[in-house]
Amino acid sequence: MAIRIRRAALAAVLATAIGPASAGALEEGVAAFDQGGYERAADLLAAPADNGDAEALYYLGRIREDGLDGDKDPAAAVDLYTRAAEQDHALAAYNLAVMHYDGRGTERDMEAAFAWFERSAKLGDADAQMQLGTMYKYGIGVEADADKSFRWYRKSALQGNYAAIERMPNTCGVKNIEARIH
Numbered sequence: 299m300a301i302r303i304r305r306a307a308l309a310a311v312l313a314t315a316i317g318p319a320s321a322g323a324l325e326e327g328v329a330a331f332d333q334g335g336y337e338r339a340a341d342l343l344a345a346p347a348d349n350g351d352a353e354a355l356y357y358l359g360r361i362r363e364d365g366l367d368g369d370k371d372p373a374a375a376v377d378l379y380t381r382a383a384e385q386d387h388a389l390a391a392y393n394l395a396v397m398h399y400d401g402r403g404t405e406r407d408m409e410a411a412f413a414w415f416e417r418s419a420k421l422g423d424a425d426a427q428m429q430l431g432t433m434y435k436y437g438i439g440v441e442a443d444a445d446k447s448f449r450w451y452r453k454s455a456l457q458g459n460y461a462a463i464e465r466m467p468n469t470c471g472v473k474n475i476e477a478r479i480h
Contacts, residue, residue: 324342324346324351327339327341327343327354327357328343328357331343331357331360339357339367340358340367340369343357343361344358350381350385352381352382355378356378356379356382356389356393359374359376360393362375363375363397363402363403371403372397372403373404376394379393379397380394383414388418389423391414391417391418391423392414392418392426392429395412395413395415408433408439409439409440410439412439412440413439415430416430419450419453424453424458427450427454427462428451430446430450432447432465434450435447448466451465451466
């Protein structure tokens with residue numbers, strides 16, 4: 299029920315911001331994506347994406363990343379995710395970070411991966427927060443820092459990310475965890 303309410307609110311905001319035709323195409327495109335109609339979704343999302351809509355860019359990025367409509371193009375996915383992430387789309391920033399981390403569609407670049415995970419984490423994405431905890435723990439793309447690692451794991455854990463909860467004691471040792479929580 300909450301999803302329906304959010305989608306209705308999204309449609310209302312989009313209709314006001316980008317016009318009813320684009321908002322309708324975006325809503326229909328997302329619905330087609332959710333139902334597995336990726337070719338239709340790509341067609342419907344093209345116009346809002348051309349107009350710079352971050353949500354449309356994100357969904358098209360997902361389609362291109364894995365070729366869900368038969369047209370796999372990781373480099374295009376990186377471009378689409380970048381354009382959405384630059385508008386503070388948290389999931390696009392997360393996916394872009396993963397692309398840089400894995401070297402798919404772009405050169406493998408741990409510093410870029412860190413920067414995009416950080417942007418997504420600051421926008422509240424629990425998975426990105428956990429990734430930052432891991433990157434700080436092992437010094438991947440950034441200098442290792444146990445305190446920052448713990449803080450990012452904790453932020454993620456507070457959102458219910460069980461993987462982050464499991465990693466917290468391993469970051470600072472079980473004896474020190476009580477002091478760090480308070």
